[in-house]
Structures are given as C-alpha cells and as structure tokens.
Amino acid sequence: MPSTNSTPVQSVATATSASGPIIPGAALIPEGSAPVVTRERQGSVSGFKKAKVLKPFNTANIKILLLENVNETAVAALRDQGYQVETFAKALGEEDLIAKIKDVHCIGIRSKTKLTKKVLDAAEKLGVIGCFCIGTNQVDLEYAASKGIAVFNSPFSNSRSVAELVIAEIVLLSRQLGDRNNEMHDGIWSKVSANCYEIRGKTIGIVGYGHIGSQLSVLAESMGMRVLFYDVVPLMPLGTSKQVHTLSGLLTEADFVTLHVPETEETKNMIGENELNQMKQGSFLINASRGTIVQIPALAKALRSGHLGGAAVDVFPKEPAANGNFFESELVGCPNTLLTPHIGGSTEEAQSMIGVEVSQALIKFINSGTSIGAVNFPEVDLRAIRDDQENSIRLCYTHANVPGVLLRITNILAEHNVDKQFSDSKGKIAYLMADISDVTPEQIQDIYRLVSETPTNIVTRVLY
Ligand SMILES: NC(=O)c1ccc[n+]([C@@H]2O[C@H](COP(=O)([O-])OP(=O)(O)OC[C@H]3O[C@@H](n4cnc5c(N)ncnc54)[C@H](O)[C@@H]3O)[C@@H](O)[C@H]2O)c1
Numbered sequence: 023m024p025s026t027n028s029t030p031v032q033s034v035a036t037a038t039s040a041s042g043p044i045i046p047g048a049a050l051i052p053e054g055s056a057p058v059v060t061r062e063r064q065g066s067v068s069g070f071k072k073a074k075v076l077k078p079f080n081t082a083n084i085k086i087l088l089l090e091n092v093n094e095t096a097v098a099a100l101r102d103q104g105y106q107v108e109t110f111a112k113a114l115g116e117e118d119l120i121a122k123i124k125d126v127h128c129i130g131i132r133s134k135t136k137l138t139k140k141v142l143d144a145a146e147k148l149g150v151i152g153c154f155c156i157g158t159n160q161v162d163l164e165y166a167a168s169k170g171i172a173v174f175n176s177p178f179s180n181s182r183s184v185a186e187l188v189i190a191e192i193v194l195l196s197r198q199l200g201d202r203n204n205e206m207h208d209g210i211w212s213k214v215s216a217n218c219y220e221i222r223g224k225t226i227g228i229v230g231y232g233h234i235g236s237q238l239s240v241l242a243e244s245m246g247m248r249v250l251f252y253d254v255v256p257l258m259p260l261g262t263s264k265q266v267h268t269l270s271g272l273l274t275e276a277d278f279v280t281l282h283v284p285e286t287e288e289t290k291n292m293i294g295e296n297e298l299n300q301m302k303q304g305s306f307l308i309n310a311s312r313g314t315i316v317q318i319p320a321l322a323k324a325l326r327s328g329h330l331g332g333a334a335v336d337v338f339p340k341e342p343a344a345n346g347n348f349f350e351s352e353l354v355g356c357p358n359t360l361l362t363p364h365i366g367g368s369t370e371e372a373q374s375m376i377g378v379e380v381s382q383a384l385i386k387f388i389n390s391g392t393s394i395g396a397v398n399f400p401e402v403d404l405r406a407i408r409d410d411q412e413n414s415i416r417l418c419y420t421h422a423n424v425p426g427v428l429l430r431i432t433n434i435l436a437e438h439n440v441d442k443q444f445s446d447s448k449g450k451i452a453y454l455m456a457d458i459s460d461v462t463p464e465q466i467q468d469i470y471r472l473v474s475e476t477p478t479n480i481v482t483r484v485l486y
C-alpha cells in the first residue's frame with residue numbers, strides 16, 4: 023500500500039438517514055470534497071497484472087480516532103495509509119465521545135467504549151467501526167447498520183490468551199494461591215494443605231463452547247481434567263469432552279464452572295443465586311466473559327458463606343475507564359477470590375495480532391469497499407480492479423433491503439459495462455458492489471448522482 027496522501031484515485035459519496043435528509047460529508051468522505059473527477063494513472067504496469075489501489079478522495083483527510091490503547095501495529099498500519107490518526111489510551115465518557123466522534127470517518131475501540139444510538143447519531147461522518155477485541159456488545163450493531171456503518175472485530179486473536187489465563191486460574195484457585203500470596207506480602211507464613219487439591223481428575227464445566235471454550239477444553243483435558251460443556255447449539259465435543267443439555271446438568275457436576283458466552287439478552291444475569299446454589303459445595307466459578315453475566319451480590323454471598331471454594335473474576339458490570347482509576351466491588355476481600363482488571367486478552371501476542379487484523383479490515387473497507395468479516399453488515403467483496411483497467415470504477419451501495427432495488431440499479435447501469443457485481447443482505451440493509459468499466463468522468467458523476475438519489479439509498483460510494 024502506498025503511504026502517500028497524494029494518491030490520485032478519488033471517491034465520491036453521500037448518505038441519507040432513514041428519514042431522508044442528506045448528511046453532509048458522511049460516509050468516509052472528507053469535508054469539502056466535491057464530486058469532481060479527474061484521472062491520473064497509478065504508476066506503470068509491467069509483467070504481472072497488479073490490483074489497482076482504490077482509495078477515498080484524499081487519504082490525508084480521513085480521520086481515525088483510536089481509543090483504549092489500541093495496539094501500535096494498528097496505529098502504524100493506518101498512518102501508513104496516510105490517514106490522520108488520533109489516539110487515546112483510555113475510553114471516553116459519553117459527553118467527550120460525542121464531541122470527538124462528530125467529524126471522524128472511522129473509530130477504533132476495545133471493550134469499554136459504548137457506541138450507543140445517541141453517540142452514533144452524533145457521528146456525522148462515521149462509515150466504519152473497528153472493535154479491536156472479540157466482544158461487540160458495546161456497539162449498537164443494528165443501529166450502526168441502519169446508518170450504513172460497518173462494524174469489524176477480531177473474532178479469535180485473543181482466544182488462546184483467555185484460555186491460558188483460565189487454566190492458570192484453575193490451578194491458583196485449587197491451591198488457594200491468591201490468599202497465600204496475600205498473606206506472604208503481609209508477612210504471614212501459613213503453610214496449609216487443607217482444601218487444596220490437584221486439578222487432575224477434576225471436572226471442568228465450560229459454559230459457551232465457542233472459540234475460547236473449545237480451546238480451553240483441549241488445554242484442560244491435557245491437564246488430566248474431565249471436560250463437560252453446555253452451549254445453546256449442538257457442537258462437536260473435542261477430545262473426550264461431553265456436551266450436557268442443560269445448564270443445571272453442568273452446574274451440579276462441575277468442580278470448576280467457567281463462563282465463555284457473549285453478552286446478550288439471554289446471558290445477562292445468567293448466573294445468580296439459584297444457579298450458584300446448584301453448584302457443588304466447595305466448587306469454583308470463573309468469569310472471563312462479560313461482567314453482566316454474573317450477579318455480583320449473589321456471588322459475594324456464596325463466597326463469604328463458604329458455599330463456593332473460590333472464584334476468579336476478570337470482568338465486571340462496571341469497569342473503570344482508565345488505568346489508575348479507583349475500582350470497587352462487593353467481591354473485594356472475599357476468600358480465595360482472584361480479581362483481575364479485564365486482562366483475559368491482554369497479551370503482547372493477542373494485541374499485536376488484533377491490531378493487524380482489525381486495521382486491515384478497516385483499510386479494505388475504506389479503500390475498496392470490502393465488507394468481509396463485518397459483524398453487522400452484509401459481507402461482500404469483488405475481485406480487484408486491475409491496475410491497467412484505467413477507466414473502471416467500483417460502486418459501493420448500501421441500501422434498504424426492500425424489493426425492487428436491484429432492478430432500479432440495473433436500469434441506472436443499463437448502458438454501461440458491468441464487469442462484475444455482487445450483493446448480499448442482512449436484516450434490514452443490503453450492500454451491492456459493482457465494478458463498471460469504460461466510464462468517462464461525466465458518466466461517473468451521473469452514476470453517482472442517480473444511485474445516491476434512489477429512495478432506498480443509505481450510503482453510496484464510488485471508488486476508482
Ligand atoms: N476477558 C477477556 O479479556 C475476554 C477476551 C475475549 C473474549 N471475552 C468474552 O468472551 C466471550 C466469548 O468469546 P468466544 O470468542 O469464545 O465467543 P464465541 O462466539 O466463539 O463463543 C460463544 C459461545 O457461546 C454460546 N452461547 C451463546 N449464548 C449462550 C447461552 N445463552 N448459553 C450457552 N451458550 C451460549 C455460543 O453458541 C458460542 O458457542 C466474548 O463474547 C467476550 O465477551 C473476554
């Protein structure tokens with residue numbers, strides 16, 4: 023990718039809200055960019071047919087806001103494109119976020135920044151969101167899609183890190199290591215073996231057998247544990263693990279219950295007093311999924327009463343926005359309770375991989391319209407336009423998913439040579455990409471105007 027900001031290719035775009043009015047400068051188009059088209063060639067072609075670099079109007083005007091200490095690999099990759107990149111080490115509160123998001127084309131966040139309807143409504147130019155993590159519950163995905171904003175995440179780059187942390191916690195809890203460590207730091211020598219166990223032969227109960235749960239299954243089995251899992255979908259058990267069909271079936275059998283479900287309406291408050299009571303006397307609970315899955319007062323009660331032998335909790339219903347901020351929880355001071363500041367995915371390996379993966383998805387969407395991997399958006403891609411295809415353009419059209427749209431677009435493009443075209447839908451929106459060859463600058467203007475004026479238009483971009 024060239025790092026220049028004087029890339030001669032340009033794009034034009036517009037967006038309408040559901041109610042119709044034009045949102046000025048929306049959808050990855052820098053302010054003041056008129057839909058005026060001029061052409062210059064991108065270097066010479068020799069030998070191989072190279073893919074042409076399609077980029078927005080003026081890369082230097084693309085504004086990217088990265089919050090929550092997004093990894094340097096991403097910052098470098100995005101700056102290398104010539105984009106303006108502003109970074110913050112922490113999450114921003116709603117008011118600051120609303121002020122900051124107003125004129126950015128792309129925002130990168132991790133698990134703490136809440137991109138609510140209210141925040142998204144303030145984002146006048148936002149075209150794409152990168153969640154530099156696995157979870158996307160912090161974003162109003164459907165509302166973002168309705169505004170033509172694609173959301174990308176990193177589905178598994180930190181899964182191994184979480185699974186390794188959980189294995190460590192199982193051993194630590196089983197040996198009461200947190201408490202022994204605290205005592206030593208307080209100058210207390212307390213050598214005990216009562217209620218300390220090997221993990222070999224014990225039963226782990228995994229709730230949610232996705233990327234993390236299944237990775238954990240393999241590691242736990244290799245440590246000699248018996249593995250049970252509960253999931254809402256039937257899944258192939260790895261190794262000698264076994265799927266149980268009810269949550270109760272898992273809770274009553276497991277020595278260690280570990281949670282790896284996403285935050286959804288169904289999983290919120292999934293583990294409360296009733297579920298904790300079903301767990302075996304002296305068993306352990308581990309939560310490295312989302313803070314809202316467990317009812318904290320009930321857990322604190324189960325720990326203080328001695329019903330549970332201990333817990334490891336990495337995620338909390340309310341987490342401080344930045345390092346150094348005060349943390350409080352009813353779990354503070356509970357026996358054999360390991361509390362960690364949401365570090366399940368915080369390893370050098372995971373963060374670096376996530377930075378590369380998500381930044382590449384953002385760059386592809388901004389520069390070439392590719393939405394493969396988007397979590398809220400139809401996934402569409404086309405074979406690249408070749409560098410020697412001088413007069414080709416790519417139309418990227420996000421529209422309401424209603425009957426008759428494709429016929430309308432076909433009519434607009436009827437006189438043109440559509441090289442390739444693909445469209446897909448997801449819920450209420452659909453996304454069409456079409457590469458059109460042999461078009462003059464005037465024809466580009468017409469195509470852009472006619473498509474963006476269709477009543478179903480959400481966002482139209484023309485890249486070339
Ligand atoms: N602590 C951390 O730093 C950290 C790091 C990564 C991920 N996470 C959290 O862990 C979650 C899980 O990650 P993953 O990559 O394994 O996700 P995943 O999507 O691969 O797997 C989730 C599994 O949960 C299952 N599930 C969904 N609803 C369920 C329910 N009600 N009951 C039982 N099973 C249900 C799904 O079918 C799926 O198999 C993420 O959504 C994220 O919130 C936390």
Ligand SMILES: O=C(O)[C@H](O)COP(=O)(O)O
Nearest residue numbers: 132133134155156157367
């Ligand atoms: O969803 C995730 O990947 C984890 O919760 C990690 O989030 P983080 O990047 O904010 O640490």
